[in-house]
Amino acid sequence: MHKGRLEALSDGVIAIIITIMVLEMKVPHTDNLHDLKELWPVFLSYILSFIYVGIYWNNHHHMMQAARTVNGAVLWANLHLLFWLSLVPFASGWLGENHFTAWPMALYGFVLMMNAIAYSILVITLLRLHGKDSLLGRAIGKDWKGRLSVIIYAVAIVLTCVAPWLSLGLYVAVAGIWLVPDRRIESKITEQD
Amino acid sequence: MHKGRLEALSDGVIAIIITIMVLEMKVPHTDNLHDLKELWPVFLSYILSFIYVGIYWNNHHHMMQAARTVNGAVLWANLHLLFWLSLVPFASGWLGENHFTAWPMALYGFVLMMNAIAYSILVITLLRLHGKDSLLGRAIGKDWKGRLSVIIYAVAIVLTCVAPWLSLGLYVAVAGIWLVPDRRIESKITEQD
Amino acid sequence: MHKGRLEALSDGVIAIIITIMVLEMKVPHTDNLHDLKELWPVFLSYILSFIYVGIYWNNHHHMMQAARTVNGAVLWANLHLLFWLSLVPFASGWLGENHFTAWPMALYGFVLMMNAIAYSILVITLLRLHGKDSLLGRAIGKDWKGRLSVIIYAVAIVLTCVAPWLSLGLYVAVAGIWLVPDRRIESKITEQD
Amino acid sequence: MHKGRLEALSDGVIAIIITIMVLEMKVPHTDNLHDLKELWPVFLSYILSFIYVGIYWNNHHHMMQAARTVNGAVLWANLHLLFWLSLVPFASGWLGENHFTAWPMALYGFVLMMNAIAYSILVITLLRLHGKDSLLGRAIGKDWKGRLSVIIYAVAIVLTCVAPWLSLGLYVAVAGIWLVPDRRIESKITEQD
Numbered sequence: 001m002h003k004g005r006l007e008a009l010s011d012g013v014i015a016i017i018i019t020i021m022v023l024e025m026k027v028p029h030t031d032n033l034h035d036l037k038e039l040w041p042v043f044l045s046y047i048l049s050f051i052y053v054g055i056y057w058n059n060h061h062h063m064m065q066a067a068r069t070v071n072g073a074v075l076w077a078n079l080h081l082l083f084w085l086s087l088v089p090f091a092s093g094w095l096g097e098n099h100f101t102a103w104p105m106a107l108y109g110f111v112l113m114m115n116a117i118a119y120s121i122l123v124i125t126l127l128r129l130h131g132k133d134s135l136l137g138r139a140i141g142k143d144w145k146g147r148l149s150v151i152i153y154a155v156a157i158v159l160t161c162v163a164p165w166l167s168l169g170l171y172v173a174v175a176g177i178w179l180v181p182d183r184r185i186e187s188k189i190t191e192q193d
Numbered sequence: 194m195h196k197g198r199l200e201a202l203s204d205g206v207i208a209i210i211i212t213i214m215v216l217e218m219k220v221p222h223t224d225n226l227h228d229l230k231e232l233w234p235v236f237l238s239y240i241l242s243f244i245y246v247g248i249y250w251n252n253h254h255h256m257m258q259a260a261r262t263v264n265g266a267v268l269w270a271n272l273h274l275l276f277w278l279s280l281v282p283f284a285s286g287w288l289g290e291n292h293f294t295a296w297p298m299a300l301y302g303f304v305l306m307m308n309a310i311a312y313s314i315l316v317i318t319l320l321r322l323h324g325k326d327s328l329l330g331r332a333i334g335k336d337w338k339g340r341l342s343v344i345i346y347a348v349a350i351v352l353t354c355v356a357p358w359l360s361l362g363l364y365v366a367v368a369g370i371w372l373v374p375d376r377r378i379e380s381k382i383t384e385q386d
Numbered sequence: 387m388h389k390g391r392l393e394a395l396s397d398g399v400i401a402i403i404i405t406i407m408v409l410e411m412k413v414p415h416t417d418n419l420h421d422l423k424e425l426w427p428v429f430l431s432y433i434l435s436f437i438y439v440g441i442y443w444n445n446h447h448h449m450m451q452a453a454r455t456v457n458g459a460v461l462w463a464n465l466h467l468l469f470w471l472s473l474v475p476f477a478s479g480w481l482g483e484n485h486f487t488a489w490p491m492a493l494y495g496f497v498l499m500m501n502a503i504a505y506s507i508l509v510i511t512l513l514r515l516h517g518k519d520s521l522l523g524r525a526i527g528k529d530w531k532g533r534l535s536v537i538i539y540a541v542a543i544v545l546t547c548v549a550p551w552l553s554l555g556l557y558v559a560v561a562g563i564w565l566v567p568d569r570r571i572e573s574k575i576t577e578q579d
Numbered sequence: 580m581h582k583g584r585l586e587a588l589s590d591g592v593i594a595i596i597i598t599i600m601v602l603e604m605k606v607p608h609t610d611n612l613h614d615l616k617e618l619w620p621v622f623l624s625y626i627l628s629f630i631y632v633g634i635y636w637n638n639h640h641h642m643m644q645a646a647r648t649v650n651g652a653v654l655w656a657n658l659h660l661l662f663w664l665s666l667v668p669f670a671s672g673w674l675g676e677n678h679f680t681a682w683p684m685a686l687y688g689f690v691l692m693m694n695a696i697a698y699s700i701l702v703i704t705l706l707r708l709h710g711k712d713s714l715l716g717r718a719i720g721k722d723w724k725g726r727l728s729v730i731i732y733a734v735a736i737v738l739t740c741v742a743p744w745l746s747l748g749l750y751v752a753v754a755g756i757w758l759v760p761d762r763r764i765e766s767k768i769t770e771q772d
Contacts (some may be wrong), residue, residue: 005200005254007584012208012398015591019599020212022665024220027603031677036686050665054658061584061654075254079247086215086243098224107229198393198447205401205591213405217413268447272440279408279436291417300422391586391640398594406598410606461640465633472601472629484610493615 003070006078013082014057017089021046021053024093042096045108048171049092052112055178056085056119066136067126077125081118087111105167106160112171113153120146149174196263199271206275207250210282214239214246217286235289238301241364242285245305248371249278249312259329260319270318274311280304298360299353305364306346313339342367389456392464399468400443403475407432407439410479428482431494434557435478438498441564442471442505452522453512463511467504473497491553492546498557499539506532535560582649585657592661593636596668600625600632603672621675624687627750628671631691634757635664635698645715646705656704660697666690684746685739691750692732699725728753 025042028035060081091111095104123143130136156170218235221228253274284304288297316336323329349363411428414421446467477497480490509529516522542556604621607614639660670690674683702722709715735749 016212019595027672093220209405286413402598479606
């Protein structure tokens with residue numbers, strides 16, 4: 001089966017997630033700078049979430065480029081990922097509205113962790129379809145980034161009861177790990193061509 | 194006529210429906226767990242509706258893959274389906290807001306039933322264009338799933354006056370029937386290639 | 387230049403317009419049938435607007451299928467059409483909120499008329515690029531439907547001060563004229579192939 | 580790597596930005612003309628922002644048409660541009676809500692300037708990938724428009740403390756400079772073919 005519509009639906013959902021998050025920044029009713037400044041936590045959480053969604057799109061793009069075909073299981077694994085991605089604006093909005101306190105920070109971490117798990121499931125489903133010796137299999141390898149992220153998220157969620165800002169630091173750190181797109185995929189594709 | 198834009202518009206509308214439903218979960222203004230917990234009926238109805246919309250997208254994807262071409266009638270049958278799909282967020286929101294009481298449950302069932310009918314009409318329009326001996330015709334066959342769903346929905350709508358939670362059980366059951374994408378289409382396409 | 391992205395942007399905007407209109411139907415906070423019934427004018431205006439947007443998408447789809455290429459002028463003529471289409475949810479919402487009274491009815495007609503004019507401009511821009519003897523030129527012909535619609539809209543707008551419901555009848559009538567997609571284009575394309 | 584999904588995500592985000600901006604025009608609850616007229620500043624800022632987003636889409640379309648391939652750096656440069664584009668509805672809404680006073684005017688200019696800078700970064704990233712002698716390199720040339728725009732925006736932002744309407748005039752002027760899509764790209768592509 002063709003992968004075109006899976007990519008199209010994912011692009012659509014991700015495009016809307018990005019734009020919905022910005023709606024959490026309500027336009028102030030007055031025109032002074034003070035009311036604009038009050039939006040900084042919402043803006044900060046928007047930047048972080050934008051980067052996270054951007055990372056997922058970027059890696060999704062790289063991985064699907066190496067994929068040759070999809071099946072029903074891949075479609076559902078992808079929908080499962082989109083489900084957790086769709087909860088990012090909610091978690092991000094709660095985080096920004098409450099100035100990064102413990103519970104919103106924990107929920108944000110939980111949603112990020114579920115996203116990481118959903119992405120790993122998608123990777124596994126794709127690998128089962130293509131085989132380990134395929135272009136995709138060789139490009140992805142052991143997926144240590146995915147496993148490490150889940151562990152860091154779990155630690156960060158526990159830390160929210162003690163030090164929410166430390167959790168935020170960990171979320172930023174994981175984003176840093178992923179910010180560089182999987183160069184292996186890029187190089188394997190070039191190699192192949 | 195090419196089927197590309199019909200798929201693109203459907204993907205777009207479905208992507209937005211998914212993301213709009215999540216907007217029904219309003220970000221709580223406080224940061225405690227209690228206010229978050231109050232959202233569970235909205236979240237539950239979101240999960241159910243997400244799965245339903247996912248099922249429609251999945252089956253639409255499978256069916257259109259087997260289709261070779263479209264005409265004006267197919268375009269309108271598809272728009273008709275999108276119309277009823279676009280009402281899912283409204284029905285889902287009403288259901289979640291009122292904790293699964295009778296009337297919202299009946300409306301939800303009605304919208305699901307109209308979706309099932311609209312999908313059947315789309316199937317019929319496509320079959321008329323391709324013929325019963327086409328790849329599409331052999332892959333779809335008698336569409337007993339579609340007919341059975343409509344009957345179950347009708348029963349569930351009547352049951353809402355007596356036992357709304359039983360109706361919910363029936364909606365979940367129908368989702369279960371459809372969750373497995375039409376393997377026949379997948380196998381016929383593989384066969385053809 | 388390729389027409390792909392013009393189609394993609396148009397599909398995206400139209401998909402969102404459809405889904406935004408449904409947001410005008412606010413989920414009632416109670417679960418009784420009475421509050422649901424109060425939404426009928428909003429629902430009615432949603433149906434009418436959905437059909438209108440569907441007509442535009444359908445005809446846009448038919449016309450762009452016959453087009454071979456686009457240029458800067460076509461891109462802007464298309465954006466101009468999307469601008470007026472994007473005002474349909476606003477006009478539709480005002481109409482539904484105020485139970486089809488005079489001013490909202492006039493604004494609705496005005497937006498529809500501007501859409502018709504914008505569509506005609508797009509047709510002219512495309513014809514200038516392709517020439518009158520092209521597939522597109524022969525398929526579109528004199529565009530009498532477009533001209534007739536503008537005249538009917540103008541009459542309907544004037545009529546709103548006297549009889550708003552008559553204006554609504556005229557809007558429905560124009561939708562009827564357009565509901566059948568341009569069969570000429572379909573037949574010319576088939577002929578060509 | 581293929582450029583298809585970069586274009587698809589950009590089209591999706593831009594389509595949603597356009598349609599979200601129109602949501603800033605809240606449907607009046609009464610049906611008289613007076614309340615509709617009160618919306619004129621919001622409508623005016625919508626028109627200006629629509630034209631700006633249209634310009635970006637148009638030039639993005641032209642530039643990507645000349646591009647042959649993308650890499651990770653281009654994907655992120657593009658996401659960076661989408662980030663600043665996604666803030667246009669917010670800045671536009673604040674401008675319209677407050678009738679074009681100083682601070683909203685300055686923020687609007689700042690967002691436009693950041694968009695211009697992000698677009699220049701995207702241009703540079705693409706040129707680095709394709710080389711100066713490529714079709715893209717010859718078509719874009721020195722990008723004087725991009726540099727001039729940033730300077731005018733900076734002047735306009737400073738002017739907001741003195742004469743906000745003059746700033747608005749400068750924003751309109753920059754739009755005028757860009758309204759004509761890069762004909763050089765169009766002519767170079769035609770030449771190439």
